Amino acid sequence: MCKIGRFSWIFVIYILHTGRWQNFFVDSATKITNIYCTSLDKNYSDFQRCRLLVPRRNEISMDIHVRAYQLPVNNISINLSLWHKTNSFQPFLYNQTYDYCKFMRNPTRMPFVKIFFDAIKKTSNINHTCPYNHDLIVKGFVMNDGMFRLLPLPGGTYMFKLRVATLNAWRAEVGVQFLLDLKSK
Numbered sequence: 746m747c748k749i750g751r752f753s754w755i756f757v758i759y760i761l762h763t764g765r766w767q768n769f770f771v772d773s774a775t776k777i778t779n780i781y782c783t784s785l786d787k788n789y790s791d792f793q794r795c796r797l798l799v800p801r802r803n804e805i806s807m808d809i810h811v812r813a814y815q816l817p818v819n820n821i822s823i824n825l826s827l828w829h830k831t832n833s834f835q836p837f838l839y840n841q842t843y844d845y846c847k848f849m850r851n852p853t854r855m856p857f858v859k860i861f862f863d864a865i866k867k868t869s870n871i872n873h874t875c876p877y878n879h880d881l882i883v884k885g886f887v888m889n890d891g892m893f894r895l896l897p898l899p900g901g902t903y904m905f906k907l908r909v910a911t912l913n914a915w916r917a918e919v920g921v922q923f924l925l926d927l928k929s930k
């Protein structure tokens with residue numbers, strides 16, 4: 746987090762708190778370059794699918810299918826962190842654990858998770874409040890540039906790491922690596 750300097754930090758905090766992202770426009774092109782999915786308790790849930798596809802030239806889409814074996818789920822924590830690659834991935838900017846069911850009841854209160862969630866909800870079956878009593882499916886998710894219009898990040902390789910816990914036990918982890926190219930547009 747030292748990489749982006751103090752001004753950017755204040756700037757990020759400012760836009761996250763005011764929600765005025767539409768005022769700031771950063772030209773960017775983003776592309777998912779790699780993903781991994783790890784079940785941390787296979788009796789609880791497992792990944793039936795975790796893959797990237799190339800539906801058309803210059804477009805990468807992501808499919809994830811989580812099979813859930815112990816339903817319904819009513820107590821979910823998510824821990825979202827953002828990593829930036831220099832030589833290896835270093836923690837960058839975000840690293841927080843949230844009560845997911847609480848977030849779903851009132852998404853606007855957690856702006857950073859909301860950016861992430863808004864991006865994924867159109868291509869998944871997760872857009873509803875708890876409880877969850879079905880598998881989780883993301884199909885054809887394409888990371889779009891709009892997401893990073895909101896965050897003034899420097900170009901480079903990043904990774905979102907999402908960890909999911911239910912009843913205080915970590916169950917699964919998903920990592921999404923992506924390239925943020927500020928100049929190609």
Ligand SMILES: *[C@@H]1O[C@H](CO)[C@@H](O)[C@H](O)[C@H]1NC(C)=O
Nearest residue numbers: 784785786787788789790914
């Ligand atoms: C999963 O279930 C199997 C069979 O019931 C059991 O032997 C194993 O210990 C369980 N694993 C975990 C991580 O709870």
Ligand SMILES: *[C@@H]1O[C@H](CO)[C@@H](O)[C@H](O)[C@H]1NC(C)=O
Nearest residue numbers: 826827835836837839840841
């Ligand atoms: C997140 O924060 C916790 C404690 O605040 C720390 O132990 C952990 O290493 C951090 N992880 C990342 C990716 O920043």
Ligand SMILES: *[C@@H]1O[C@H](CO)[C@@H](O)[C@H](O)[C@H]1NC(C)=O
Nearest residue numbers: 824825826840841842906908
């Ligand atoms: C997020 O999860 C990591 C494990 O991946 C943990 O080390 C860290 O403490 C968590 N961060 C917070 C702020 O709870």
Ligand SMILES: *[C@@H]1O[C@H](CO)[C@@H](O)[C@H](O)[C@H]1NC(C)=O
Nearest residue numbers: 865866867868871872873874
């Ligand atoms: C998500 O759910 C909310 C509330 O049910 C609904 O208003 C919204 O249109 C849904 N969004 C998507 C992308 O399905």
Ligand SMILES: *[C@@H]1O[C@H](CO)[C@@H](O)[C@H](O)[C@H]1NC(C)=O
Nearest residue numbers: 819820821844846911912913
């Ligand atoms: C979720 O479950 C854990 C472990 O049983 C409990 O400590 C925690 O208070 C629960 N959270 C909510 C929001 O109910």
